[in-house]
Amino acid sequence: MFPLTVQNVNPKNLMWDDSRVGPKWAIEFNVVDAGLVRSKYPHWVSRKRNGNFADWIEYWDERWFGFIADREWVFGPYQHGYGFLPYIPIYPANSLDWDQDTPEWRYQGILYPVHSLLDSESRLLTALEAIIRQFGWRGIDFLGDRGLVESTMADYEMFSGKNFIPRGVEVKPSPLVQPPGELWNQLNVVQTLIESATFPNVVRGMRPRGVSAGFAISVLAGMGRLKFAGMAEAMARGIEGCNSAWAMLIQNKIRGKVTAHARSDVHFFDATIGPEDIKGLIENVVVLKAEAPEEREREALLALRLYSARIISQYTAMQRSGITKPLEEMIQIEAEQLAQMPELMMEKARIAAQGVGLLTQLGETAGVPLGRRFNPPVERQSPFGNQFQGLGGEQRPGERNIQQARVASREGRPSVFPQGMRDMDIIARLLGGMPGGAQGLPSGQTVRR
Numbered sequence: 001m002f003p004l005t006v007q008n009v010n011p012k013n014l015m016w017d018d019s020r021v022g023p024k025w026a027i028e029f030n031v032v033d034a035g036l037v038r039s040k041y042p043h044w045v046s047r048k049r050n051g052n053f054a055d056w057i058e059y060w061d062e063r064w065f066g067f068i069a070d071r072e073w074v075f076g077p078y079q080h081g082y083g084f085l086p087y088i089p090i091y092p093a094n095s096l097d098w099d100q101d102t103p104e105w106r107y108q109g110i111l112y113p114v115h116s117l118l119d120s121e122s123r124l125l126t127a128l129e130a131i132i133r134q135f136g137w138r139g140i141d142f143l144g145d146r147g148l149v150e151s152t153m154a155d156y157e158m159f160s161g162k163n164f165i166p167r168g169v170e171v172k173p174s175p176l177v178q179p180p181g182e183l184w185n186q187l188n189v190v191q192t193l194i195e196s197a198t199f200p201n202v203v204r205g206m207r208p209r210g211v212s213a214g215f216a217i218s219v220l221a222g223m224g225r226l227k228f229a230g231m232a233e234a235m236a237r238g239i240e241g242c243n244s245a246w247a248m249l250i251q252n253k254i255r256g257k258v259t260a261h262a263r264s265d266v267h268f269f270d271a272t273i274g275p276e277d278i279k280g281l282i283e284n285v286v287v288l289k290a291e292a293p294e295e296r297e298r299e300a301l302l303a304l305r306l307y308s309a310r311i312i313s314q315y316t317a318m319q320r321s322g323i324t325k326p327l328e329e330m331i332q333i334e335a336e337q338l339a340q341m342p343e344l345m346m347e348k349a350r351i352a353a354q355g356v357g358l359l360t361q362l363g364e365t366a367g368v369p370l371g372r373r374f375n376p377p378v379e380r381q382s383p384f385g386n387q388f389q390g391l392g393g394e395q396r397p398g399e400r401n402i403q404q405a406r407v408a409s410r411e412g413r414p415s416v417f418p419q420g421m422r423d424m425d426i427i428a429r430l431l432g433g434m435p436g437g438a439q440g441l442p443s444g445q446t447v448r449r
Contacts, residue, residue, distance in 0.1 A: 025062075257274040
């Protein structure tokens with residue numbers, strides 16, 4: 001199928017070669033709709049109507065494959081050209097006889113050793129539930145003469161608050177029957193055996209009784225992880241087999257470039273791979289680890305203490321804390337520390353102020369001569385030199401200090417500024433005309449545009 005997919009197959013619907021040399025063939029069988037088979041393979045002849053079920057069998061080996069519907073070949077056998085068997089077995093290796101003996105002894109799950117204990121637990125819970133159902137709701141006893149009791153029972157309403165009780169009749173709740181204590185003790189014993197044979201209950205989120213420290217819980221979680229270590233290792237080997245199969249599929253069957261959309265700890269990326277990139281190299285490494293959150297926290301705290309005591313390096317501490325790419329994390333930390341340096345923060349503020357013209361205005365307010373640099377007083381000189389320091393800029397008419405200096409230098413002579421609306425009209429008419437040479441002003445001066 002394209003895009004490339006992987007699916008889980010129920011072992012109950014599969015027969016495969018379980019020899020020691022590895023699986024060489026596999027047969028998958030299922031039940032499908034006869035109409036679906038007939039729509040895909042019109043040449044299939046069967047008396048079954050659409051909607052009825054038909055037996056479906058797929059045969060695969062390292063070279064051949066074929067489909068069988070109700071003991072009749074509907075497709076194949078043909079050579080698939082994959083170069084491998086497209087079934088990847090996953091062996092958790094929970095049993096000793098993993099490569100011999102019968103399947104029930106070779107393929108065992110985590111709960112296989114406690115099947116009898118699970119049956120015993122179920123029986124005990126059923127007995128407790130039956131007792132609670134029968135005696136959980138307490139009955140009512142009527143004491144007195146038979147005639148009075150019978151008439152009172154006929155008129156008595158169970159959930160009513162108003163009932164007439166004649167003299168000589170007493171109403172009281174029936175005795176409460178408690179489940180035998182032996183049932184509870186036996187249930188605790190069975191559950192303890194199940195926990196010791198499989199994994200601690202803390203893995204399922206149950207807090208142990210009498211334990212208040214987090215270290216004890218983390219130890220129990222670590223013990224539970226050992227039960228799942230074989231599962232994680234088997235899953236890693238299975239993923240490696242799938243990756244190798246995909247590489248062979250691209251090289252032997254697709255024979256073209258395939259783009260994989262992937263995500264790493266840092267960013268999203270698209271990787272394109274083709275037969276010229278593989279060239280027969282199908283080896284890959286997959287690492288999986290079954291780990292509880294409590295154990296991860298304990299490992300991180302232990303790595304922090306070892307790093308503080310200078311026993312391990314920062315790189316090793318990050319690895320033990322679960323960081324997959326310590327070098328990139330160290331570079332990121334250095335970049336953040338550099339961005340928070342006082343000198344760099346000061347230069348950032350200087351650049352921002354220069355961008356809005358704030359340094360020039362501050363220099364004019366402080367009375368700095370025009371055309372000179374204005375450097376605000378700092379406690380520490382920047383290591384980057386004066387490359388970020390703002391300049392005063394050119395003289396621009398209209399600025400406060402410039403006009404004050406010009407007026408002071410031309411004391412006793414007509415000012416350049418207009419003295420009224422008439423002068424403003426004249427300046428506007430002159431500046432709005434054609435560009436050219438010098439223009440006269442009301443004060444007798446000239447200006448070039």
